[in-house]
Amino acid sequence: MAVVDYQTEPRPAEIASGDLNINDFAIIVATPNGSGSQTANNTLLRAFFNMGIPVTGKNLFPSNIKGLPTWYSIRLSKDGYQARRHKKDILVAMNPATAQDDLKDLEPGGVCLYPNDSRMELARTDITYYPMPVKELVKNSGVGVDLRDYIANMVYVGVLAHLLGIEIAQIESALSKHFKGKAKAIQVNMGVVNAAVEWSQANLQTPCQFRCEPMAQTAGKLMLDGNTAAALGAVFGGVTVAAWYPITPSTSVIDGLNDYLPRLRMDPETGQPNYAVIQAEDELAAIGMVLGAGWAGARAMTSTSGPGLSLMAEFAGFSYFAEVPAVIWDVMRMGPSTGMPTRTSQGDILSAYFLSHGDTQQVCLLPGSVIECFEFGYLAFDFAERLQTLIIVLSDLDLGMNQWMSDTFEYPEQPLDRGKVLHAEDLKQIESWGRYRDVDGDGIAYRTLPGTNHPNAAYFTRGSGHNADAKYTERSDEWMENLDRLAKKFQTARTILPKPLEMNHENATAGLISYGSNDPAVIEALDRLREQKVNVAYQRIRALPFAAEVGDFLAKYERVYVVENNYNGQMAQLLRMEYPAYAARVVALANCDGLPLTARWITEAVVEQEG
């Protein structure tokens, strides 16, 4: 391969003498959407992972199929931090349209790689630039014209491999995983990588201050997104009916089901599916199917995002009042209305909790990691059937669609909780039965399933007023009795849902509450705060309605920061509402720019008030 022209790197002196940064930096790859950078980015991510370095990957993509800007960021963190980094260290500027802005987001002393034919203005002088001969390397690769655009991205993989010291074997193994062992594809891509490495070795002699070195921090860990974990959880939770309508960023929950169900849930006897996944005509139909199936006794779920959640409001109230188990995975995205469908946010907290008219309140789960996506994937069904009501799992785009490093998943130790169901044999034992009688004092009544072979099994399910025996009523006393029981059931929910998790700092002077995908940023921020001698105790809420522990935590601190990724500080609002005695302690720290929260933002926001 011919050594190509090489443009001088404008490298300021002070950086040249800077310290080496090992395994603690963030890379951002900017490309136009649809240009096939996914393979390259996944390969990098995997290679780092294979080297044992804690790493996460986040995709920032437009609501568009081809052409608009997209970014992929990879964060290496020897300390295991997984949150978004505010600024990046290394930019791979494959998209001239955004290059100028992208440059601004680099930390001083950062590095920028770019195709040498891109006419980007090298505006910053505190950056090291590496022009890459992308065109030439691709041309020389011998790959057909139709594939060239795709493999062009492998050039930066090779250059980065050289600069950062990524093990070539790990790149190869990552590619092999990506292409599921298809030799031809691996070979073509490795060809370009190797060529880029060779070129770099020949042309880029100055050592780069960012280096990766093997660690042992990823052994036994998984790398995946929350939606896939959720799907896997649902599969192990015995989902039998999934009805859905496509919507970003929830679609990959169903994609996950369609991946894993055929593999894991074919009937051993008939070889046929032990499940049904139905694409509905819209979200009203999807939730309707889920309610029908849940009523019939299936473990049924849907997944959606904000606009779909809004469309499900009427049926959500039906589920609450007629007490039909159902599960909605709401993978939250940005904004009122259509908003920014490919940006993350936690803006559906209030609308989910109060989903539907007329004194409805819904049970919500708030997974904060891919492990919890897996666990809540099956637990959601247990809660839905135990409580005989809708469970809304509030995940978000960041947790759901980005790549997270995770401890491995434990096999669920508890058997499925199918809740209070009377079968024909049970009915034979008991004298009388009323669908909405509070026999056990926990507000949860017994139900029967259609098709139960007993003359007393049947009852009539309705969203209108009914008494304890499921008969139609418009009587105030019967109505009140039923509402009181529903309220009692809601109290029961508080006691059985996942408890909040706490990290208490000795000498904590304030508390911090957060939830969901903010967890990694908070954990990192707590370390930064401690460095600044600000000691804050942390509680992560995992379910609504609040467990008693939430009140206990509020009771302990005079100031409690509620960190969340939405505009109105919705969890803070809920806390004030539910804990009037402590309402004044609640300090909302809310941010809503479409991006995951960063430790830096949280740290600064807390220090401003606490420091």
Added chain:
Amino acid sequence: MAVVDYQTEPRPAEIASGDLNINDFAIIVATPNGSGSQTANNTLLRAFFNMGIPVTGKNLFPSNIKGLPTWYSIRLSKDGYQARRHKKDILVAMNPATAQDDLKDLEPGGVCLYPNDSRMELARTDITYYPMPVKELVKNSGVGVDLRDYIANMVYVGVLAHLLGIEIAQIESALSKHFKGKAKAIQVNMGVVNAAVEWSQANLQTPCQFRCEPMAQTAGKLMLDGNTAAALGAVFGGVTVAAWYPITPSTSVIDGLNDYLPRLRMDPETGQPNYAVIQAEDELAAIGMVLGAGWAGARAMTSTSGPGLSLMAEFAGFSYFAEVPAVIWDVMRMGPSTGMPTRTSQGDILSAYFLSHGDTQQVCLLPGSVIECFEFGYLAFDFAERLQTLIIVLSDLDLGMNQWMSDTFEYPEQPLDRGKVLHAEDLKQIESWGRYRDVDGDGIAYRTLPGTNHPNAAYFTRGSGHNADAKYTERSDEWMENLDRLAKKFQTARTILPKPLEMNHENATAGLISYGSNDPAVIEALDRLREQKVNVAYQRIRALPFAAEVGDFLAKYERVYVVENNYNGQMAQLLRMEYPAYAARVVALANCDGLPLTARWITEAVVEQEG
């Protein structure tokens, strides 16, 4: 007319000697639904009204067309109280199916009229019973068989006229109004009334302790329901497009439009309607039409109730975010899901305020009287166009469908507020224009209407991310700028919406907040409380988001009772949420049994804590 058999009245001695009650009692008429008692009840109501006695009428009807129990209650109150009375004084027991229960709801010393062929058990001994020869009187009336069921109800009108001393001329005038002067109908009905009076005169000599006497308290007052008032308000507010889907108890808002629009809004030039009322195929379509019309520049509205409101959630968020004026009259009814569709409640406060996903918050109006239904009927359009957003007017079944005595309506003094609209002439004057630019610093931008004859008029309305110039964006900075402006606009709303009204008691030791149709019960309760030396100041909230005065009121009292007609104490929750500093003062007094609140319940609830 033959004097018919007369059954002895079991009249306990202690009551016989009781005081006379003049113009201060409540009558309840119990009938099976669809038995045509409406004419009789309206006649009674009108007759009292014509006699100058303050009176209200409430219809308690089932979700059924014929057969299920229905009740009509008429309250005479010389002091002008209009709230529901907890117990009743006079029962007209036309429905054997409920007679036993109905009897229980009488005050001791009450009176019960019943058809003498009804085999009702006269269970209570502290009641005076009057059997009425309904069958006989009707048979002798000479009315054809097909109409007998209907006019049978006129018997109790006649008997009551005799017992209570209702002026026959006023009954006749009421019937004349009811039948719009149709002589035949008036005559047939008066025939039965007169026969019943004659029979009573002959047979019921013991004077009744309940009497009505002419007063002068209704001169110049109106008698109507809130939905009709709302419709009239909308007509005078210039509604041009109303799209709706039938649902109890909101349907009569549209009925009102269909009554008044043809009378008041035919084009003087073409003689054709200056409006369009469209029955949509469902609520999603209704609100969609309203948004389309509002966007085009029409004053557009819909009316609905809980289930419909839930279905409108997605579009509601669109209106908020794309800033399209729209008006929803949500006439609230009881319950989660279908609930009790013909019972009143105020259960949609939270779901309306947070209607839609993703950080949406909606502007709501809370009319508390028929006058306010009229006023908010036109003001809602002013606010919708001024604020360029959805206005949800939260009325309820009690206010909307029951008959209230009201001061007369004033003609709106302010001209229509069409908000910030740039016409072709304006565009000629200005250099550049951006649909979402905050020119005036109030968060409200300028809009143009389709069809504006200027090359710069057009812009593209979307629910997805847009910048100040209405161009598509996914940029965090532009997104945040827009959300900040929307938040500012929401703050502006606080300053222009109807302020809360206050009734301050000197030496008040506590505050009381309420809203909507609870007002009459609260006013009455305040008098009762004062009698018990409990002095409470009262603020009635009329809009969301809260005006500054709400916070001021909370600041003043250590305990503030929030009285409302729903299960979860939703306004109390909102107050705690919005005023953390005072959250602990908020005491929720919520009741939710399907019936309007009573002064007695409020009084007792406050005394229990305050007394």
Added chain:
Amino acid sequence: MATTKAPVAKPKINLLGFEQAEYKGGPSTLCPGCGHDSISSRIVSVCFELGIQPYQMAKFSGIGCSSKTPAYFLGRSHGFNSVHGRMPSVATGALVANRNLVGLAVSGDGDTGSIGLGQFKHMVRRNVPMIYIIENNGVYGLTKGQFSATADIGQKLKYAGLNELPPIDLCTEAIIGGCTFVARSFAGDPKQVEALLKAAFSHRGMAVIDIISPCVTFNNNEDSTKSYAYGKEHEERLHDMTFVPAREEITVDYAEGEVKPVTMHDGSTVILKKLENAYDPTNRLEALTRLEEARANQEFITGLIYVKPEGAPTIHDMVHMTDQPLTQLPDSKLRPSREALTSVLQDLL
């Protein structure tokens, strides 16, 4: 001393040993004379006569007077009175969850034709195997008399005024949507309603029966095509129908060529006695044409308008689900093994 007791007449029982009472529901709260009540009675007798296991039946409805009726029949069967216009999705979910359930849905013209048109059409498309009855009265009964989407154009109602919108023909909609059993009948024609219902129970796939069912309170004026008087006067049966269950021998006796027997999927037979025309309900294009003509000429045709006797693949076929109802799978089939988890996690390491 022995006395001879008069023998108590044994109540009639069906094949399953059930009395007709077992198929009844609660007392109706509809207006006396409402067409819907007579359809409820038809459902009771047909289910009794056919010997359908009531515990295996599932009733579905939306909201409306019509949608209330499942409370008034089959009290031994579970029922789901859902929300307005969205019952099709609920029924779909339930019948996918438990494929053994025998589904029977009752809806109104408003519930199906106005708010529910989208879900109805998509349910037809999915061919959810069940009977779907529309109790069609041209108005919204429960909300007191507004026009529904099936109301006649040019009709006047006291309350609702003049209707200027053309009616939707739900039979045409069903056929176009691929439904393989589409019928129309009249609540005042009990014999035909029963024959159609019986045939529908034998159909493989979704069976739509649009029954004109007068609303005596809001739409029973003689000039309304949805009134008893109009129906009685104008009903034009496409054929006389007799249903012969698979287990019975066909004994009906007709002259050669006069009848058309249609053998259903389960071996039962519908015998159609040709009337004025030689209508062939197995020809989709003919069915559409006949409906289109009836529309143009304002005829009120009733009978089995279209049937594909062998049915068509149902949603159960399309999702290829296992034979055991999903709701009856044991937990061991619901949760894959510990090893399965280990194996899938391997890919994510």
Added chain:
Amino acid sequence: MATTKAPVAKPKINLLGFEQAEYKGGPSTLCPGCGHDSISSRIVSVCFELGIQPYQMAKFSGIGCSSKTPAYFLGRSHGFNSVHGRMPSVATGALVANRNLVGLAVSGDGDTGSIGLGQFKHMVRRNVPMIYIIENNGVYGLTKGQFSATADIGQKLKYAGLNELPPIDLCTEAIIGGCTFVARSFAGDPKQVEALLKAAFSHRGMAVIDIISPCVTFNNNEDSTKSYAYGKEHEERLHDMTFVPAREEITVDYAEGEVKPVTMHDGSTVILKKLENAYDPTNRLEALTRLEEARANQEFITGLIYVKPEGAPTIHDMVHMTDQPLTQLPDSKLRPSREALTSVLQDLL
């Protein structure tokens, strides 16, 4: 000294004096080669050529790649990019509010056929006067390739797998619903798309044009009936079309009997040159039959499938509204007088 300047070629202008550029929109962000972009171009040229006043136009869409396109044409016209599947109601409201607006809607097969089917059908029923284009690619483009309700039965897609549901034919749905202008075309047939668009602008009432518009990213395999290759190979035009505006004389020259001229409501003429068969698009039953046959034989017919040249009463007629757009009524016509209030209150005293 005089120099001769080379004459600058004057840009072509239309009747209203506008250049074609005035009809363009923002740059498209769709995939290069997407069928939708070519339809946008057709809209631009037709509006330019017909001399439609852009400020009087209103564009409507739902959500999807197709629904994004109104941002890419007619930048001088207001546009309302609404929510998924519910654009028909928005357009209805806007066009009722301002009857002078010239409405043009663009939707997708998912937006119209899946989530939006109910609203679509009800809009057809209301005959809202506007052009409704469906950019039909058989998939959900924007959400990356799931099957829509118009996808072929038996089709396989890499991402979505096998489709076992029968397709909905939106032309049939429109005709059954009472639409008086129903056409089908192909994005790869610009001449026909333009002729149909022009005719649609002359129609009185709702005009539905279902245009097969290939999704090059998710559904352009040769075996898909929604691909360019398939379309080019299988398109069967029912006729060749020429549109002659009312203001122009008909000069097209055809042999007697070979053409069928259809005179539209506004006096313009659509000249249909008969091709293989003598198809009469003014016969509703024939249209339905032809569509039904095409469905059975898997033919891809294009052209003006059904038209009632005189149109039908529109929603404007049905509500009997005044001629002046409701949005342009002066406040004096919006708020009745003080005396009017006094008079109505009289009844309530």
